[in-house]
Amino acid sequence: MGFIRFSGVDFHYGPAGSSAVSILKGLELELAQGEFYVLLGPSGCGKTTALNLLAGFERPSAGTIVMEGHAIGEPGMDRVVIFQGDDSLYPWLTAQENVEFPLRMTGVGAAERRRRAATWLSRVGLANHGQKFPHQLSGGMKQRIQIARALVCDAPVLLMDEPFGALDAQTRTILQDELVSICNGSGATVLFITHDIAEAIILADRIGVMRAGPGSAVKDEFALDLPRPRNRGSVEFAAAYDRIQRVLGEEVRKVVTREAAA
Amino acid sequence: MSSASRHLAWLALRVLPFIGLIMLWDAAARAYDVPVLFPTPFATWDKAVQLIGEGQLQSDIAISLWRIGVGFAVGCVLGTVLGLMMGLSRPVADFLGPFVHTLRFIGPIAWISAVMIWFGLGETSKIVLIVYTTTFVVLVSAMIGVMTVHPNKLRAARVFGARGWRLFLHVTLPATLPHILAGARLAMMNSFMTIIAAEMVAAREGLGFLIFNSRQWMEVDAIFVGMITLGVLGLLADVLMVLLTSLLFRRFRPAAA
Amino acid sequence: MTTASRQSLLRSAFAVIALLTAWEIAGRTIFIPAVLPAPSVILGETWTRTLSGLLVLDVAMSASRILVGFLAGSLLGAVLGLLFGALEPVRRAFEPIVQFFRFIPPIAWLTPVLIWFGIGEMGKWVLITYTTTFMVLLNTLAGFAEPLRDRMRAARVFGAGPWRAFWHVRLPATVPWIVGGMRIGMGNSFQTLIVAEMLASNEGLGHLILNSRIQLSTEGMFVGILGIAVLGIAADFGFRALTRRVFSRHRLGW
Numbered sequence: 072m073g074f075i076r077f078s079g080v081d082f083h084y085g086p087a088g089s090s091a092v093s094i095l096k097g098l099e100l101e102l103a104q105g106e107f108y109v110l111l112g113p114s115g116c117g118k119t120t121a122l123n124l125l126a127g128f129e130r131p132s133a134g135t136i137v138m139e140g141h142a143i144g145e146p147g148m149d150r151v152v153i154f155q156g157d158d159s160l161y162p163w164l165t166a167q168e169n170v171e172f173p174l175r176m177t178g179v180g181a182a183e184r185r186r187r188a189a190t191w192l193s194r195v196g197l198a199n200h201g202q203k204f205p206h207q208l209s210g211g212m213k214q215r216i217q218i219a220r221a222l223v224c225d226a227p228v229l230l231m232d233e234p235f236g237a238l239d240a241q242t243r244t245i246l247q248d249e250l251v252s253i254c255n256g257s258g259a260t261v262l263f264i265t266h267d268i269a270e271a272i273i274l275a276d277r278i279g280v281m282r283a284g285p286g287s288a289v290k291d292e293f294a295l296d297l298p299r300p301r302n303r304g305s306v307e308f309a310a311a312y313d314r315i316q317r318v319l320g321e322e323v324r325k326v327v328t329r330e331a332a333a
Numbered sequence: 334m335s336s337a338s339r340h341l342a343w344l345a346l347r348v349l350p351f352i353g354l355i356m357l358w359d360a361a362a363r364a365y366d367v368p369v370l371f372p373t374p375f376a377t378w379d380k381a382v383q384l385i386g387e388g389q390l391q392s393d394i395a396i397s398l399w400r401i402g403v404g405f406a407v408g409c410v411l412g413t414v415l416g417l418m419m420g421l422s423r424p425v426a427d428f429l430g431p432f433v434h435t436l437r438f439i440g441p442i443a444w445i446s447a448v449m450i451w452f453g454l455g456e457t458s459k460i461v462l463i464v465y466t467t468t469f470v471v472l473v474s475a476m477i478g479v480m481t482v483h484p485n486k487l488r489a490a491r492v493f494g495a496r497g498w499r500l501f502l503h504v505t506l507p508a509t510l511p512h513i514l515a516g517a518r519l520a521m522m523n524s525f526m527t528i529i530a531a532e533m534v535a536a537r538e539g540l541g542f543l544i545f546n547s548r549q550w551m552e553v554d555a556i557f558v559g560m561i562t563l564g565v566l567g568l569l570a571d572v573l574m575v576l577l578t579s580l581l582f583r584r585f586r587p588a589a590a
Numbered sequence: 591m592t593t594a595s596r597q598s599l600l601r602s603a604f605a606v607i608a609l610l611t612a613w614e615i616a617g618r619t620i621f622i623p624a625v626l627p628a629p630s631v632i633l634g635e636t637w638t639r640t641l642s643g644l645l646v647l648d649v650a651m652s653a654s655r656i657l658v659g660f661l662a663g664s665l666l667g668a669v670l671g672l673l674f675g676a677l678e679p680v681r682r683a684f685e686p687i688v689q690f691f692r693f694i695p696p697i698a699w700l701t702p703v704l705i706w707f708g709i710g711e712m713g714k715w716v717l718i719t720y721t722t723t724f725m726v727l728l729n730t731l732a733g734f735a736e737p738l739r740d741r742m743r744a745a746r747v748f749g750a751g752p753w754r755a756f757w758h759v760r761l762p763a764t765v766p767w768i769v770g771g772m773r774i775g776m777g778n779s780f781q782t783l784i785v786a787e788m789l790a791s792n793e794g795l796g797h798l799i800l801n802s803r804i805q806l807s808t809e810g811m812f813v814g815i816l817g818i819a820v821l822g823i824a825a826d827f828g829f830r831a832l833t834r835r836v837f838s839r840h841r842l843g844w
Contacts, residue, residue, distance in 0.1 A: 145491070146491040154485045158483040172493060173493035370706075427601035435819055440781030442784045443814075522693065529695060533697065548701040551705075553705065560699075563693065566693075567694075
């Protein structure tokens with residue numbers, strides 16, 4: 072029995088019946104405590120929906136999602152989300168104040184708040200940028216604020232929805248390496264969404280590849296027990312890439328063929 | 334280029350067009366057959382000096398600004414409250430929607446006669462008209478502001494445990510403020526237009542009265558003084574508004590209108 | 591229709607009926623018609639005026655004034671806006687002046703327009719043109735803030751000169767802004783109409799509103815107010831439908 076478990080989860084928009092748009096169908100997923108699980112899939116396959124369900128933003132149409140024996144309810148501090156893009160940052164707050172925000176919501180005192188936020192800001196390399204507003208920072212720096220804001224919560228579960236998707240390749244690589252060193256030994260369970268195979272291999276303990284939608288679910292799982300930090304140039308990396316690409320490539324081709332036919 | 338000469342060039346670029354305009358005005362006025370009906374810039378200036386000497390222009394400005402100030406303040410509060418309520422609650426939006434969307438097409442000037450009948454010829458009527466024009470612009474901006482708050486901003490706050498009142502105070506309101514401020518700026522401009530209309534119909538003082546009363550005596554120079562004063566005041570109010578916004582609400586940069 | 595949108599419609603309908611009922615009762619019991627005529631009285635007045643042909647004349651005159659002023663203002667605003675946008679020195683020289691006149695509402699021009707253009711139709715057209723021109727001009731100019739550097743460069747790469755690049759890249763990109771400004775300008779035209787008909791006029795919806803006050807015919811005033819609202823809503827609807835069709839390739843946002 073896993074720490075987090077999706078059993079027979081369906082999700083569709085609209086009332087049940089022929090007009091409903093099915094996103095997920097019979098999704099089974101199990102995450103062990105402290106595991107870094109990456110969900111990989113073609114665009115539009117419902118990866119983000121799976122994350123939204125675990126976060127509590129959406130409710131499953133059928134099936135159950137259980138964490139530590141309890142059904143998932145409203146969003147809460149035990150499952151902190153790092154969103155794609157910078158829309159979740161508050162532009163009227165400085166970087167420091169953005170990181171303090173969760174602590175403020177939980178009623179942590181001002182001095183304690185400042186201290187903890189400053190610690191995490193320097194851990195993500197923004198020690199000198201705390202007083203700047205998000206619009207004064209680069210895309211990579213904004214995602215660092217989001218990471219600091221999530222980690223300051225000390226949450227047992229972290230949900231990351233393509234957090235580096237909008238960044239350039241070099242920045243993405245650097246942030247991936249930093250995430251590995253931050254998460255190593257933190258004990259947090261992570262669900263990470265991406266469509267980038269290399270990113271998945273660098274980060275994951277286990278990778279689940281999803282089918283093309285509609286009515287998607289996990290098609291295949293890969294366990295990776297390579298030591299960290301992982302080398303993007305190693306033979307093992309290339310082998311894993313090739314294995315996963317075969318499975319994912321088939322699903323992506325389905326999407327492309329369908330789009331061309333439409 | 335040195336910074337002093339750059340400043341000078343910038344100033345020249347701003348001032349020269351107005352000098353050109355004044356020269357054009359002068360030429361046109363001199364070409365017009367009846368000087369009384371089209372006064373030159375100099376005749377207008379003399380009239381302004383005379384009106385200031387008599388103290389009339391100052392008191393007209395003061396009374397008009399007071400009416401705008403009161404009406405604008407009340408309208409901003411009313412528009413913000415209603416707009417936020419409509420943006421936050423679907424039933425409220427459904428109940429008020431039909432009226433807002435109809436009244437939006439009826440400008441304040443259409444209500445002048447009705448307002449005079451209901452609120453009399455005193456100060457209340459003028460202020461009511463300013464309140465009306467301000468409320469709608471601010472209401473629509475606030476409502477759109479609430480509805481366009483990015484869902485991830487709200488979702489993140491819900492993850493951190495914010496609900497109900499705290500969610501509104503810490504996320505929805507600050508995220509909507511730029512829209513409200515942009516609406517208020519637009520409403521300020523409308524207020525200047527509305528006050529003239531209000532004061533033209535029934536008033537004994539104010540810029541609208543100055544412009545309208547002078548018409549009966551064909552004092553076009555006084556009308557020009559009133560119009561230019563109005564333009565300058567409106568421009569100053571707008572600049573002041575932008576300045577105050579950037580000073581007081583530095584964090585909340587107004588959304589593009 | 592989904593359950594939610596049907597529920598919305600029901601709530602809106604309920605609100606409208608509730609208000610009309612309350613208004614009717616208040617109009618019949620508390621207020622005299624000169625203060626607040628009941629909806630049924632206003633409807634009756636509308637019917638009487640329609641039968642006598644007076645209302646038709648008012649609507650026709652007002653609509654024609656708006657149409658002339660609106661079209662002239664749109665044309666002037668679009669041409670000036672494109673000129674300002676295309677030629678940076680022209681924009682720099684004239685934009686401050688435009689910004690200044692924006693704060694002088696059409697109503698302030700009433701007397702000068704009366705003196706210079708007389709009491710005929712011309713003065714009314716001029717006032718409505720004035721109000722429309724600013725909206726279209728400023729909106730067109732705002733469209734030039736959209737960065738098109740790469741598209742313009744692409745056109746140059748394919749051999750277009752600056753003039754053709756402007757014609758084939760900048761102009762199409764500005765169309766939604768011009769049309770958007772026209773829509774706002776049309777809304778303003780309906781406000782300015784009342785001002786324009788303050789100039790000596792014997793018919794028109796604005797004249798009806800103003801004249802009814804002098805005659806203490808409050809129901810006539812409401813016919814005028816609602817007439818302008820209905821005409822405004824219809825014009826906006828028609829404008830959107832027409833422009834959606836004509837400019838189907840452009841993203842107009844409605």
